[in-house]
Amino acid sequence: MVDGRVGEPESSDSMRTFGAVVQALREYHRLSREEFGRLVGYSKHTVASVELGRRMPDVGFVEAAERVLGNTGVLRKAAECLERQPGLAAWFRRWAQLETTAINLYTYECRMIPGLLQTELYVRALAADQLPPLSDAEIEELWAARLDRQRLLHERPNTAFSFILEEHLFLRRTGGIEVTRGLIDHVLEITELRNAEIQVMPLVQERHAGLQGPIRLLETPANKWSAYNEGQESGQLISDPKVVSVLQARYARMRSQALTMQDSVSLLRRMREDL
Secondary structure, three states: OOOOOOOOOOOOHHHHHHHHHHHHHHHHOOOOHHHHHHHHOOOHHHHHHHHOOOOOOOHHHHHHHHHHOOOOOHHHHHHOOOOOOOOOOHHHHHHHHHHOOOOEEEEEEOOOOOHHHOOHHHHHHHHHOOOOOOOHHHHHHHHHHHHHHHOHHHHOOOOEEEEEEEOHHHHOOOOOHHHHHHHHHHHHHHOOOOOEEEEEEOOOOOOOOOOOOOEEEEEOOOOOEEEEEEEOOEEEEEOOHHHHHHHHHHHHHHHHHOOOHHHHHHHHHHHHHHO
């Protein structure tokens, strides 16, 4: 499943352990969650979620907490043990972590709607055909992980999100007509965000720079670009500048080949009306 499917029993033991370390250090410094949150730049609710092992801390949280709580290196070491995150496959976790601090995120998808744009019913439709079959608990974790990642679109208004989606992803009607209607409605809502650009690659397109497969690119706050490729039960984080440069060039070409944002919205609305 795109963005990493649940392929193994997931445990949050390492997340709970990390959270317990944060809580112990915070209490040692006599800080409430609200006070600590102000110092690290996160809400008290996020602090609580991390301490209770419900949320994977991003790099920014770890570094800020390390500075506030003594800069001993304990939290950085503990963060290295965060190997499991419910709802995300092992090969996808590093990319998901990089997403949380990226200043630019580009996604071209030709197989299915990317996780950042999926709806709950769409996720459940995809999960219904997974092999080996997923348990109810795994499906719940899958959707919870998607929902958590999707907060980036709203919580990071200064991050630029670009999506190029093949028209056939909507024409396939994965999950049925009602699921597709809800999916198109959701994607149309995302197009209204100032930090999100969604373009549709038309079904009939004589020139296409992305025929070799999906492309994911991101730029870190340090202005370093990385790429990610995902296949059957595997994923690869790419940092080689030469490879990343090639993918950037292909993505840039596709932006000129796909429909404009305005035309993409018009097409989505027509498809919605035809359902």
